Amino acid sequence: xALGACPKDILVMVLREIGFLAIAAVAAALIASACLTRTxxxxxFEVAPIDPAVFAGASIALLxxxxxxxxxxxxxxxxxxxxxxxxT
Numbered sequence: 001x002a003l004g005a006c007p008k009d010i011l012v013m014v015l016r017e018i019g020f021l022a023i024a025a026v027a028a029a030l031i032a033s034a035c036l037t038r039t040x041x042x043x044x045f046e047v048a049p050i051d052p053a054v055f056a057g058a059s060i061a062l063l064x065x066x067x068x069x070x071x072x073x074x075x076x077x078x079x080x081x082x083x084x085x086x087x088t
Contacts, residue, residue: 007078014074015067022066026059033058 037049
């Protein structure tokens with residue numbers, strides 16, 4: 001935690017970085033899954049190879065899990081005393 005930063009700013013900063021990484025992961029996953037679903041068409045039952053609802057649901061779930069997993073470390077980072085962090 002930086003000197004003079006309020007805990008809310010630290011929390012938002014950490015969650016923003018996690019969000020950017022999660023968005024990059026979702027973009028890579030969407031590209032990979034769009035390419036791979038055509039090859040796996042024979043095992044997809046009652047689902048179109050490019051189904052927007054499935055892609056949107058998986059993307060939202062991935063983003064939600066990433067932000068939920070990052071919230072506790074971000075909250076812990078926001079509660080660190082800056083002077084004790086500098087001493088160690």
